[in-house]
Amino acid sequence: MLDSFKSLVLNYSYEPLQFCSARHAIIMVFGGRAEELDSAGYTVHTPSTSFQLPTVIRVLKMVRRKRKKTLSFSKKNILRRDNYTCQYCGTSNHPLTVDHVVPKSRGGGTNWTNIVVACKTCNLKKADRTPLEVDMKLRKPPGKPEYHFISFVIPSGPESHVEIWQKYLPENSATKSVAF
Numbered sequence: 696m697l698d699s700f701k702s703l704v705l706n707y708s709y710e711p712l713q714f715c716s717a718r719h720a721i722i723m724v725f726g727g728r729a730e731e732l733d734s735a736g737y738t739v740h741t742p743s744t745s746f747q748l749p750t751v752i753r754v755l756k757m758v759r760r761k762r763k764k765t766l767s768f769s770k771k772n773i774l775r776r777d778n779y780t781c782q783y784c785g786t787s788n789h790p791l792t793v794d795h796v797v798p799k800s801r802g803g804g805t806n807w808t809n810i811v812v813a814c815k816t817c818n819l820k821k822a823d824r825t826p827l828e829v830d831m832k833l834r835k836p837p838g839k840p841e842y843h844f845i846s847f848v849i850p851s852g853p854e855s856h857v858e859i860w861q862k863y864l865p866e867n868s869a870t871k872s873v874a875f
């Protein structure tokens with residue numbers, strides 16, 4: 696159980712840092728390096744004691760992070776920026792692809808501000824036209840994401856955990872677990 700559950704680690708400043716295994720989170724709390732901030736109420740029993748499984752912990756010393764200044768432009772990162780959601784109809788269940796908002800044939804660039812996630816249906820419907828010409832609206836204007844949000848893809852876990860994590864994470868964190 697300890698190895699399948701994840702815990703969210705926050706910096707001393709409450710800024711989210713990463714996810715770790717619940718086992719590692721417990722070792723950090725017991726070792727005095729972190730405090731438990733939130734728990735979904737799962738109890739862990741050991742021969743001598745029992746305690747609540749931490750869902751969110753906070754390190755007790757500021758961790759300085761090296762931030763990557765640039766995020767590479769790739770299909771994978773476009774999918775993560777758009778939360779695996781078609782930017783025209785909002786579906787996340789259909790097979791997804793990426794779409795040039797202004798078509799390539801009309802001079803549209805292959806970059807953060809002209810590429811969005813689209814489902815295959817919308818992609819076909821739009822074809823070689825601009826959204827205006829086919830009366831399709833983008834849900835939000837595409838842009839280059841900040842680096843920090845992109846690292847927060849919420850791992851799969853019990854719903855109670857996911858709900859708690861969402862309180863501490865940026866709003867647009869993807870909720871799918873993705874292998875990368």
Ligand SMILES: [Zn+2]
Pocket residue numbers: 781782783784785786813814815816817818
């Ligand atoms: Zn669509």
